[in-house]
Structure formats: C-alpha cells, structure tokens
Amino acid sequence: METTIAFILIFGSLVFFHELGHFIFAKRAGIMVREFAIGFGPKILGITKGETLYTLRLLPLGGYVRMAGEDMDSVELQPGFRVGLILNSKEEVKKIVLNHNKQQQDMLFLETERSDLEKDLWIEGYDEEERLVRYNVSRDAVIVENGKETIIAPYDRQFGSKTLGKRAMTIFAGPLFNFILSFFIFLAIGLLQGVPTYEPVISGVSDDSPALAAGMQDGDLVTKINGQPINKWQDLAAKVQASAGEELTFEYVRDGETINSTITPKAVEQDGREYGQIGVLYESPVEKNPLKAVGFGAEQTISWIVKIFELLGMLVTGQFTIDALSGPVGIYKATEEMAQYGVFNLMNWAAILSINLGIMNLLPLPALDGGRLLFFLFEAIRGKPVDRQKEGMVHFVGIMLLMVLMVVVTWNDIQRFFF
Template sequence: METTIAFILIFGSLVFFHELGHFIFAKRAGIMVREFAIGFGPKIVAITKGETLYTLRLLPLGGYVRMAGEDMDSVELQPGFRVGLVLNAKEEVVKIVLNQNKQQQDMLFLETERADLEKGLWIEGYDEEERLVRYNVSRKAVVTENGKDTLIAPHDRQFGSKSIGNRFITIFAGPLFNFILAFFIFLMIGLLQGVPTYEPIISDVQEGGPALEAGMQDGDLVTKIDGQSINSWQDLASKVQESAGEALSFEYVRDGEVINSTITPKTVEQEGKTFGQIGVLYESPVEKNPLKAVAFGAEQTVTWIVKIFELLGMLVTGQFTIDALSGPVGIYKATEQVAQYGVFNLMNWAAILSINLGIMNLLPLPALDGGRLLFFLIEAVRGKPVDRQKEGMVHFVGIMLLMVLMVVVTWNDIQRFFF
C-alpha cells in the first residue's frame, strides 16, 4: 500500500509539473486552454474554473493540456442549421444552442446562412419571419450541443495563431518544468539532509583488508597517495581501483597527526573487470549550507541529464537492448525497492525520474514534445508550416508505435518481475 501511494504521488507530481509547464506558457501566450488533465480515460473529478476544465482521470499513465485549435474543436455552422441564439444587452450573441427545437424564454431562432466564429465573429441567417439578419458574436460566446457547453475560440486565442516562438516555448515548457522540478527536489535534499562534502574520510575499515593491516582506522582523512594530493573520495577511489597489486604510499591525518603507511590494494575481479580494493567503506560527511544546497541542486540536475543521455547513446549503439527498458510496472517495482531506504532516497529517485521524463519527451519522435518541436523548426526553415493533415498523420503513426512499444516494455516487466 505504501509503495502504491509513493508511486502515485511521484508519478502524479512528475506529470502535474510537466503539464503545468505547458499550461502556464500557453496562458502566457494568450492561448485558450480547454482542459488540464492528469491521467487518461474516464473522469474521476472534474472542476471548471474560468475557461478551463480541470480533470483527474482514471488511468495514471500521463496527462495532457488541451489547447484551443489543436484538436479540430472549432464549431462550424453549415447553411441550413437551425440554431437558438441568446443575446446580451449589446445585441451580441452570447449563446448558440444547437439541436434545439423547443422555444425558450429570451431565445430567438435562426436558420443559418453563413457564420464566422473565429475571425469575424458574426452569424447570419433567416429569422422566423424569413428576414436575413446578422448578429455579432461575443468573444466569450458559448456553443451548447446536447447539453454540453463549449466556449468559442477566436482565432487569436488558438494555438496555431501564435508565433513560432510562443508555440515552441509552450511545448518546450513541459520538459523544462521536469528539469526545474528535479532541481528543486535535489535542492530540498541538500537543505534537509545536507550537501555531501566528498572529503576522503574513511568511514569504516573492514576486517582482514589491506587498510586494517596497515594500521588505518575509522575517521582517518587521506591527504596524499604516492605524493599526489587527494581532494575527494573520488580521487582516492580512482587511484586505488587502478592500482591493483601495486604498493601505494598513503598519507593521512588522525587527530591532527600526519601518518604515513604503505598499502597494497588487493586484486578483485567482477563482471570480467579487474580493480583494486583496500577494504574500507565510505559515507560522505554532509554540510548544511543554503548556498551549497543550490549549487548541489544544479550540479546533480546537470549530472543526471548527462548520464541519461549517455544511456540513450548506449541504447542507440546497441550496448543496451529493448529488454533493458522499463515501463510503469518496472518503475513501480523500482520505487518499491528505493522506498525501503528512506525518504531521501525516494526523493532522489523522483528527481531522476523527472529528468528522465523531460529528456524522453524532448526526443524528436512523432507524438512526443520533441517531435512537435521538430515540426516548428522545419516551419521556421521553410517559412511556412507543414500541412496539418500530414503532420497529424505522422503524430498518429507515432502514437501507435509508442503504444506498441509500451505494450512490449510492460510485457517484459511482467515477465521479469512475476515469472
């Protein structure tokens, strides 16, 4: 149960911040956002505020921000349509009712001749006395069909009407917010747990190891190996691992006293590789410093971005296969394992997942944010947009392929963890 709650909170937070990025920059560009959804499938909770419907849906596998003009949601009134109109005090249409045959108070009927609900904002047709009349339509008019209200979307409120720059940042903002979320998670770890100093201080000297035989003790601070300065644990570990079987001259400080001893790392073989060990364990000291916590957050974010790109490169070159990928089931099982090691490890895992989600969405593949950004770049080079039908077909094919990939990855996860 705890794992389920942790998984929902982590995955929900990553999706929420991703979609929040799209939402904020869409609003900033003046784009009408019709729906802000977390999850897919049937609605569990739905709240309308302003012009946006906020929904929580049954399947916690993602989310979306539905913007006006993106999904062919415009209303077209064909000649001969019989509609009911509600006017305001300025004689502007504020409500257009479709499929309405019953007369209601304050409603007049019109047999539509022509209408422009995007740019000109007017409707023209024959009233009940067969007169050709024309009414201006309010920018905030509502179209009602089968009991469902939909705000009209004037052309300047639609996604496609905005500049390439505004469209680009609106889509890019989703992955960007995943990186920002990761930074803040790492920042909170640095503030609450402390920032690792990575000082080369020995935490635990193991029984029977070369270090114990040479007289090294817990708490010793290594300063030099073979005359070379050791400034971090990484320096110490690298020198020892590359010196299997070679005698090394250690200089370390204990209670203010400088001690020198010779230690020969023993040779260890693992996964076909040979490296040296001296039999010590390490747990980095931490320092609680707000400025260092900020630097730690930025450093960890950049480090994991680089690592994930390196892993992607290994996937492309064949060093990893599709069997190594994990879907929701694999992420759930990994979350279960990480949760056993405490809240800070869980926070670290959430930050890594957030970075991973941001990078995956930036890949230039159809149906992903990166695929859409690629079409914007093509538009910028060509000087005109790619045909919407062709672009839509590419994204549709991409969605189908992603669904197939998700099924394959999920099946691999099920076989890996349950069979």
C-alpha cells in the first residue's frame, strides 16, 4: 500500500509539473486552455475555473493540456442551421444554443446564413419574421450543445495564431519544468540531508581485505596514492579500480599523523572486465550549507541529464536492447525498492524520473513534445507551417506506435518481475 501511494504521488507530481509548464506558458502567450488533465480516459473528477476545465482521469499514464485551436476545436454553423441566441446588455450574442428549448425566456431564434466565430465575431441569419439580421458575438460567448457549454475561441486566443517562438516555448516548457522540478528535489535533499563532500575518508574496512592487511582503519583520510594528490573519493576509486594486481603506495592521515602503506588491489571480474579492489567501505561526509545545496541541485540535475543521454546513445548504437527498457510496471517495482531505503533515496529516484520524463518527451518522435518541436523547426526553415492535417496524421501514427511500444515494454516488465 505504501508503495502504491509513493508511486501515485511521485508519478502524479512529475506529470503535474510537466503539464503545468505547458499550461503556464500557454497562458503567458494568451492561448486559451480548454482543459488541464492528469491521466487519460474516462473523467473521474472535473472542476471548471474560468475558461479551463481541470480533470483527473482514470488511466494514470500521463496527462495533457488541451489548447484552443487544436484537435478540430472550432465550431462551424452551417447555413440553414437553427440556433437560439441570448444577448448581453450590449446587444452582443453571449450564448449560442444549438439544441434549444423554445420555451426559454430571452432567447432569439435564428436560421443561420453565415457566421464568423473566430476573427470578426458575428453571426448572420433570418429571424422568425424572415428578416436577414446580423449580431456581433461577444469574445467570451459560449456555445451550448446538449447542455454542455464551450467558450468560443477568437483566433488571437488560439495556439496557431501565436508566433513560432511562443508556440515552441509553450511546448518546450513541459520538459523544462521536469528539469526544474528535478533541481528543486535535489536542492531539498541538499538542504535536509546535507551536501556530500566526497572527501576520501574510509568509513569501513572489510575482513580479509588488502586494506585490512595493510593496517588501514575507519576514519583514515587518504591524501595521496603513488605520490599523486587524492582530493575526492572518486579519485581514489578510479585509481584503485584501474590498478588490479599493481602495488600502490597510500598516504593517509589518522589522528593528525601521516601514515604510508603499500597495498596491492585484488582483481575482481565484473561484466567481462577486471577491476581492482582493496576492501574499503565509503559513506561520504555531508555538509549543510544552503549555497552548496543550490550548487548540488544544479550539478546533480546536469549530471543526470548527461547520463540519460549517454544511455540513449547506447540504446541507439545497440549496446542496449528494448528488453532493457522499463514501463509503468518496472517503475513501480523500482519505486518499491527505493522506498525501502528511506525518504531521501525515494526523493533522489523521483528527481531522476523527472529528468527521464523530460528527456523522453524531447525526443524528436511523433506525438511527443520533441516531435512537435521538430515540425516547428521545419516551419522555421520553410517559412510556413506544415499542413495541419498531414502533421496530425504523423502524430496519430506516432501515438499508435508508442502504444505498441508501451505494450511490449509492459509485457517485458511483467515477465521479468512475475515469471
């Protein structure tokens, strides 16, 4: 139960911040946001505030921000279509009722001849006395169909009306907010747990190890190996791992006294390669410093971005196969393992997942944010946008392929963990 709650909180937070990025930059650009959704499929909960519907949906596999002007959002009134109109105090149409009730008060009836609900905002047709009349339409007018109200979207409030830069930034903002979230999680770890100093201080010595035989003890601070300065634990580990079977001279400080010992790392084979080990344990000392916590947050975020791109490169070059990928089931199992090691490990895992989500969405694949940004690049090169129907078809095919990939990855996870 705890794992389920942790998974929902972590994955829900990552999706929420991703969509929040799209939402905030859409609003900044003046784009009308129809819906802010967490999850896909049937609606569980929905609250309308202003012009946006905020929903929680059944399938917790992502989310979306539905902006005006996308996905056949506009409404066209065909000639001869009979509608009911309700006017405001300025004699502008504030409500267009498609399935009208003739008994409703203050409603005018019109047989539509022509209309423009995007740019000039008017509707023209024949009233009940067969007169051709025209009414201006309010910018915040609503269309009512089967009891459902939808605010019209003037063209300047639609996604496609904005400059290429604003559209690109609105799409890029989702992954960007995942990176920002990751930074703040790492920052919180640095503030609450402390920032690792990575000082090369021995925290434990294994039995029957070369280090124990040489007299090394807990608390020893290694300063040099073969006369070369050792400033970080990573320096020590790299030197030892690269020196299997080679005699090394260690200089370390114990209680203010400098000691020299000769240690030969034993060879250990792992993943077909040979590494040196001397049998010491390490737990980095930490320092609670707000300024260093900020640096730690930035450093960890950048470091994991680089690592994940390196792993993607290995996938492209065939060093990893699709079997190495994990879907929701694999993420759930990994979350379960991380939860066993405490809240800070869980926070670290959440930050890595956030970076991973941001990078995955930036891949130049149809239906992903990166795919849309790629179309914007084509638009910048061509000087005009790609045909919306053609782009929509490409994204539709992309969604189908991603769904197939999701099924394959999930099946691999099920086989890996349950069979």
